[in-house]
Amino acid sequence: xxxxxxxxxxxxAFLSAAExxxxxxxxxxxxxxxxxxxxxxxxxxxxxLNAVVAVRAEGALADARAADALPPAERGPLHGIPFxxxxxxxxxxxxAAYGSLPFAGYRPGFDSEVVARLRRxxxxxxxxxxxPEFGLRITTDNRVSPPTRNPWNTAHGPAGSSxxxxxxxxxxxxxxxxxxxxxxxxxxxxxxCGIVGLKPTRGxxxxxxxxxxQWAGYVVNGxxxxxxxxxxxxxxxxxxxxxxxxxxxxxxxxxxxxxxxPRRRLRVAYTRTPPHGTVVPEVREVFExxxxxxxxxxxxxxxxxxxxxGLLDPLLxxxxxxxxxxxxGVPPEHLAELEPTTLDVALRGERLGAADYCxxxxxxxxxxxxxxxxxxxxxxxxxxxxxxxxxxxxxxxxGPGFEERWREYxxxxxxxxxxxxxxxxxxxxxxxxxxxxLPVGVQLVGAPGAxxxxxxxxxxxxxxxxxxxxxxxxx
Numbered sequence: 001x002x003x004x005x006x007x008x009x010x011x012x013a014f015l016s017a018a019e020x021x022x023x024x025x026x027x028x029x030x031x032x033x034x035x036x037x038x039x040x041x042x043x044x045x046x047x048x049l050n051a052v053v054a055v056r057a058e059g060a061l062a063d064a065r066a067a068d069a070l071p072p073a074e075r076g077p078l079h080g081i082p083f084x085x086x087x088x089x090x091x092x093x094x095x096a097a098y099g100s101l102p103f104a105g106y107r108p109g110f111d112s113e114v115v116a117r118l119r120r121x122x123x124x125x126x127x128x129x130x131x132p133e134f135g136l137r138i139t140t141d142n143r144v145s146p147p148t149r150n151p152w153n154t155a156h157g158p159a160g161s162s163x164x165x166x167x168x169x170x171x172x173x174x175x176x177x178x179x180x181x182x183x184x185x186x187x188x189x190x191x192x193c194g195i196v197g198l199k200p201t202r203g204x205x206x207x208x209x210x211x212x213x214q215w216a217g218y219v220v221n222g223x224x225x226x227x228x229x230x231x232x233x234x235x236x237x238x239x240x241x242x243x244x245x246x247x248x249x250x251x252x253x254x255x256x257x258x259x260x261x262p263r264r265r266l267r268v269a270y271t272r273t274p275p276h277g278t279v280v281p282e283v284r285e286v287f288e289x290x291x292x293x294x295x296x297x298x299x300x301x302x303x304x305x306x307x308x309x310g311l312l313d314p315l316l317x318x319x320x321x322x323x324x325x326x327x328x329g330v331p332p333e334h335l336a337e338l339e340p341t342t343l344d345v346a347l348r349g350e351r352l353g354a355a356d357y358c359x360x361x362x363x364x365x366x367x368x369x370x371x372x373x374x375x376x377x378x379x380x381x382x383x384x385x386x387x388x389x390x391x392x393x394x395x396x397x398x399g400p401g402f403e404e405r406w407r408e409y410x411x412x413x414x415x416x417x418x419x420x421x422x423x424x425x426x427x428x429x430x431x432x433x434x435x436x437x438l439p440v441g442v443q444l445v446g447a448p449g450a451x452x453x454x455x456x457x458x459x460x461x462x463x464x465x466x467x468x469x470x471x472x473x474x475x
Contacts, residue, residue, distance in 0.1 A: 013041040013172040017081045017230040024080045031080025035064035038082040042173045050146045051167035055127040079122030082174040099131040101143040102334035113208035121237040130164030151472035156390045159192035161185040166193035171475035182219035184416025187428035191385035191441025194430045196231045202423030203247030205238045216318045218420040228458045232257030268299045270382040275308035277411030279387045286440040287384045290431040306374035308418040310367045317360035324349025345402045368422040375447040383415040385428040385441035425451045430467040
């Protein structure tokens with residue numbers, strides 16, 4: 001076995017996917033070396049974090065051995081690179097509980113299309129990551145397993161709903177994680193854990209084999225990574241249409257992290273004014289420093305705010321109706337195992353009529369069209385990702401019902417959920433940490449289909465203010 005290269009963390013577990021790919025290509029490491037290192041690291045740190053809830057150690061090692069046996073001409077772009085998948089992304093030989101006790105132990109027996117694509121590209125699936133029940137909270141806790149902790153400060157959570165995925169990447173449990181974003185569920189935990197999280201344009205990545213809309217098309221599979229380049233590499237593998245899906249963009253021409261940028265200066269608007277709620281002072285302070293950093297890049301920077309109002313009520317209707325549909329699939333004898341807050345959402349959905357749902361979707365589409373016009377004047381919008389800091393462990397939103405609780409969640413996610421409704425691409429980038437070592441992220445939002453432009457600007461920011469060398473206390 002080759003000796004692992006010396007790194008700041010002393011293990012290849014913290015190297016980027018691009019670095020690992022080059023080391024494997026140059027025969028300085030094997031896929032088996034890398035997979036063993038990540039599994040060893042997982043075993044060491046996951047008991048403190050509960051980021052990964054199911055591990056396929058033997059399967060991953062077998063995949064790595066098979067990868068090493070492939071001739072170079074047959075090796076894919078993720079050859080030998082370990083990754084995790086969110087508990088909502090089905091895989092052939094791991095359980096998928098969707099964070100829900102009634103589904104504990106359920107084995108779908110198939111790979112979802114995005115998992116299959118990552119594996120066909122040579123990625124090594126090592127496990128699935130924690131999420132709240134059906135992704136319905138911004139905190140990553142449920143009745144199936146202990147709560148997930150933030151690697152930077154274990155007294156806090158990693159936000160959610162893809163909190164396990166973000167915590168795993170931040171802690172060095174593989175350089176890549178597959179997750180899903182319905183109101184900020186990729187970007188919020190990426191911000192809370194100091195990594196990169198991308199929500200692609202609606203239709204950019206598939207939900208197959210499921211063919212139905214996910215929350216009226218608001219939920220999108222997206223990559224999480226420690227570097228912008230790794231997120232782009234992962235998106236290159238995940239993206240592309242599937243016949244029969246309700247949304248599906250044509251294949252992107254070329255890599256998403258293109259070397260060339262538009263010849264003109266990018267027009268970047270920035271705002272710290274959410275449509276509701278307030279930005280806490282610690283987040284505002286980090287955001288101001290990030291704005292100054294963008295000002296040093298070759299962009300036209302202007303303070304301006306799109307009108308993001310009028311989108312929350314339709315979102316709540318869509319969520320409630322979709323959760324009611326999901327709960328109908330739970331056998332009656334297992335209904336009591338669902339969390340009371342989930343049942344409350346489902347009951348709200350059951351009380352809705354068809355006209356209520358159609359009106360909500362129509363209202364959201366009309367408002368979304370108005371929001372997107374902002375990008376006729378600008379190329380990119382810069383905002384804080386979360387309005388709050390990563391919540392302390394055990395944080396719960398109080399309220400008599402679903403809408404009251406979710407209006408507080410929506411205050412936290414005020415800069416993220418609107419772009420699930422508009423379908424625009426948005427990426428969260430590490431921007432700094434507070435005195436309590438809590439990460440804060442900033443968000444870049446582009447016009448529909450503009451992932452390459454966003455990732456190019458994100459890479460410029462990363463070069464100006466690098467973060468990949470930083471290590472959390474747990475990891």
